[in-house]
Amino acid sequence: MTLADARLGELLTIRQVGGQGGFRRRLLELGLLPGTQVTVKSVAPLGDPIELLVRGASLSIRKQEAATVSVTVDLKGQFRSGSP
Amino acid sequence: MTMAWPNAVSVEVPQKPRPPVILLAGNPNTGKTTLFNALSGEAARVGNYPGITVERRSASINVQNPNGSQEKADLVDLPGAYxxxxxxxxxxxxxxxILGLASNPVPSLVVxxxxxxxxxxxxxxxxQIMELSVPTVVAINMIDEVSSPPSMPELSRCLGVTCVATNARKKIGITELRKAIDQALSSGTPPSINLDYPASLLGELGKIADALPESWQLTESRRRPMALWALTSIGxxxxRDIPSELRLACENMRIVRNDHDLDLEIVHTRYAWIEDCLRHAQNKGLSNPPxxxxSExxxxxxxHPVLGFLAFALVTIILFQALFIGADPLIHLIEIGVSACQSVVVHYLPSGWPRDLLVKGIIGGVGNVVVFLPQIALLFAIIGFLEDSGYMSRVAFLIDRVMRLLGLHGRAFVPMISGFACAVPAIMATRTLERQRDRLLTMLVVPLMTCSARLPVYTLIIGALFPPSRLGGWLPLQGTLMVGLYGFAIVATLGAAWVLGRTVVKARRVPLILELPPYRLPHLRSIARMVVSRSGDFLREAGTIILLCTIVLWALLSFPRAPVHNGPAASAMVTHVAQSAQQLPGNARPQSDAERAAETKPIIERSPGAWIGRTLEPVLKPLGFDWRIGVGLVGSFAAREVFVSTMALVYGISDNDTGAEVPLRERMRVERKKDGSRPYSPLVGASLLAFFAIACQCSSTLAVIRRETRTWRWPAFLFAYTGILAWLTSFAIYQGGRLIGLS
Incomplete structure (x- = not known):
């Protein structure tokens, strides 16, 4: 499963950051490392991009790139503010 | 007693030593600029980084020597970076x-x-900065936003650099930060950290370190971090300016170690160190949940899919209203002021060309510059609010889907939409875009938007040359044309963005990474400071060019000198920037103008402007334009709406049939050539409208692009491409219309 098809609010763990080159490096540098917890917080009204909550920050990337990040579901339910 | 500034030690400097340079670095949205303002307290100097048109803001601040005396230092606000x-x-x-490369001064300290x-x-x-052993002080800013702040001594101990808790908006912690800066400047010990990078990675890294260019003058301790930098940047x-050996070394390393995820190894090692350090500092400094x-x-x-777009529409409408209507009273006031100055001068000075130069060239030119200020100030105030509150990122988030079709970032929306008011502030607003290429592309297409200066021209042409009839019996022709022109402008802008983005300013597609910071109350003082600095910048840099253009255009249309008693129409010329056709001069005094007409006729017809108009006629004829329109086009360079008054002037002077002053609109409507045909048919009108919609004959726009790009190349390109495109479009309309039997 990738970030692009994750459901809103699901608590996810990053397994692998695919893609390549500079963009992948930038995602890693922003803290999207394997093992990091992430949630898809919202989807833009026009369907793209999506908003992620990672390490307490809101980051937005496009679905095309989100599809390169594979994740597994941790536990269902709303991601609460203040979680690590 | 000698100072112990890190850069001044051991080097004998014959002249006055340069003040130490302190760099302010940080991620975007950390309140860096607010902290810059809090530290500097005075107006910042704005310049550029060497070789690139990225704004470099700096200010002189006082720092204290160990012996207690005050010293000046340069504080530089770096662009936000992750x-x-x-x-x-x-x-x-x-x-x-940070390294003092590429003719940047070597910094003494990074905050x-x-x-x-x-x-x-x-x-x-x-x-990364500490790995490069650059003396560093950390400001843990927006400390009020976390519920249980980490202990600063603990954090400082873990990191090995001094950390100070600050709240730049409330100016809390600034004194402590200054103290830390003073201390770091006098001690000057660079941090040293050693990360546990995988041994296999370090082993191969030597080859890259060997390929690092001599010109970077790296100390031994900086070679390894720079090799890591090269590996994670190159490819x-x-x-530019990356030596081919270095490129090759990085490529080789990736090939040799292709069984390893090098990027992940490097980034992971760094985050492991950070997490370890934060574990020790007890508290992770989580964002204040309430x-x-x-924000959520x-x-x-x-x-929200529906409410969100309503709010977005509302913000767009506010932006429009502010630029169109909000700025209007101020613009009007400026115009009144300018004409008051002109009347005073006219009243006290004897007539003659020096007076005309002063009145029309200089005072009129200053007016032409100042008249932009209300819109510039308002636009930057709005941008300041949008950026500071965090809504600008949401604008980008909402509209990215649309903007990326053009190969642009969602942030380009605000400059684009501002183009409907005026290209000048819109072009200045492109500074909110991070990539040079995005800025350039936006600058090159925004002048195609229907700016408010085109409206008087459209009103004149549509009113004069198109009958107030209804299409199909119900659709008002004139109104439809006006709406059509807006639609045409949008299509032209999008089309140009699409084409130019794939040709002239081609760049690789950069995926979007957009941070949506929490909503914050805008900091009014920072916004006010930015508005003042932007406006001043415009006056200084673009204003002088615009003023010069106005004087040159005045000269083009005013020499050789006419007999002394030239008519009121002549004196009402070029400077009457915002006059619409209906208010044109001379209505009040119909009889005397007929007499004057004969004498004053030669002025404009013999002027260099008319000569240009006539010279251009062979080029303009296929578009259906005569030399008079050519003169109007020359005049419209001062500002598009001047086309109207220049045309009036052309007619006011060369009026030789009825002698009655008819409003220009009437005049153009009834004008007949010798053979009885209309020189200004609706077909010519359509051709002229298309020309005005596309051509960038606006010296202010060109001047402000020159200011933003620091070269005449791009304004020249814009002028050429819009000119050619306008000519071709008008040609197609006029010749096509004739082919299907329109006259």
Whole structure:
């Protein structure tokens, strides 16, 4: 499963950051490392991009790139503010 | 007693030593600029980084020597960055400034501004700077936003650099930060950290370190971090000045070690160190939950599929209203002021060309410059609010889907939409875009938007040359044309963006990474400061060019001198910038003008402007334009709406049939050639409208692009491409219309 098809609010763990080159490096540098917890917080009204909550920050990337990040579901339910 | 400034030691400097340079670095949205203002307290100097048109803001601040005496230091506000690794020249600025490369001065100290709620991610940049052994002080900013702040002594001990808690908006912690800066400047000990990179990685890194260019003058301790920088920056980049050996070394390393995920190894090692450090500092400095919950609640409305777009539409309408209507009273006031100055001068000075130069060239030219200020100030105030509150990122988030079709970032929306008011502030607003290429592309297409200066021209042409009839019996022709022109402008802008983005300013597609910071109350003083600085910048840099243009255009249409008693129409010329056709001069005094007409006729017909108009006629004829329109086009360079008054002038002077002053609109409607045909048929009108819609014959726009790009190349390109496109479009309309039997 990738970030692009994750459901809103699901608590996810990053397994692998695919893609390549500079963009992948930038995602890693922003803290999207394997093992990091992430949630898809919202989807833009026009369907793209999506908003992620990672390490307490809101980051937005496009679905095309989100599809390169594979994740597994941790536990269902709303991601609460203040979680690590 | 000698000073112990890190850069002044042991070097004998014959002249006055340069003040130490302190760099302010940090991620975007950390309140860096607010902290810059809090530290400097005075107006910043705005310049550019060497070789690139990225704004370099700096200010002189007082620092204290160990012996207690005051000394000046240069505080430089670096562009926001998440990391030192760079793919583009503008991203490389941070590294170059920190290392003192590319004719940047070698800094004595870096003050890293950190968002207290985002320590881990912010420390990534800190770590990179510390690896380069640059003396550093950390400002843990927006400390009020975290519920249980980490202990500063503990954090300082873990990191090995001094950390100070600050709240730049409330000016809390600034004194402590200054003290830390003074101390770091006098001690000057660079941090030294050693990360546990995998041994296999380090083993191969030597080859890259060997390929690092001599010109970077790296000390031994900087070779390894720079080799890491090269490895994580080079390849898939747009960097200039990277020696080919270095490129090759990085490529080789990736090939040799292709069984390893090098990027992940490097980034992972750094984050492991950061997490370890934060574990020791007890508290991770999490964002204050109530604050973030509030942000989430606001987003639930502002990013809602329906409500979000309503709010977005509302913001767009406010932007429009402010630029069109809000700025209007001020613009009007400026115009009244300018004409009052002109009347005073006219009243007290004897007539003659020096007076005309003063009145029409200089005072009129200053008016032409100042008249932009209300819109510029308002637009930047609005941008300041949008940026500071965090809504600008949401605008980008909402509209990205549309803007990316043009190969532009969502942030380009505000400059684009401002183009409907005026291209000049819109072009200045492109500074909110990070990539040079995006800025350039936006600048090159925004002048195609229907700016408000085109409206008087459209009103004149549509009113004069098109009958107030209804299409199909119900659709009013004139109104439809006006709406059509707006539609045409949007299509032309989008089309030009699409084409230019794939040709002239082609660049590799850069995926979007957009941070949506929590909503914050805008900081009014910072916004006011920015508005003043932008306006001053415009006056100084673009204003002089615009003033010069106005004087040249005045001269073009005013020499050789006419007999002394030239008519009122002549004196009402070029300077009457915002006059519409209906208010044109001379209505009041019909009889005397007929007499004057004969004498004054030669003025404009013999002027260089008319000569240009006539010279251009062979080029303009296929579009259906005569020399008079040519003169009007020359005049419209001062400002598009001047076309109207220049045309009136052309008619006011060369009027030789009825002798009655008819409003210009009437005049153009009834004008007949010798053979009885209309020189200004609706077909000519359509051709002229298309020409005005596309051609960038606006000296102010060209001047402001020259200011923003620091070269005449791009204004020249814009002028040429819009000119050619306008000619071709008008040609197609006029000749096509004739082919199907329109006259």
């Amino acid at each position: 990391s030192l690794s760079a793919r583009s020249p503008e991203e490389k600025i941070t590294l170059e400034a 890293l501004v950190v968002d207290a709620g985002q320590l881990a991610r912010n420390f990534y940049l800190l770590l 898939d980049d747009e960097l 604050k973030r919950l509030m 609640r606001i987003d639930r409305v502002l990013l």
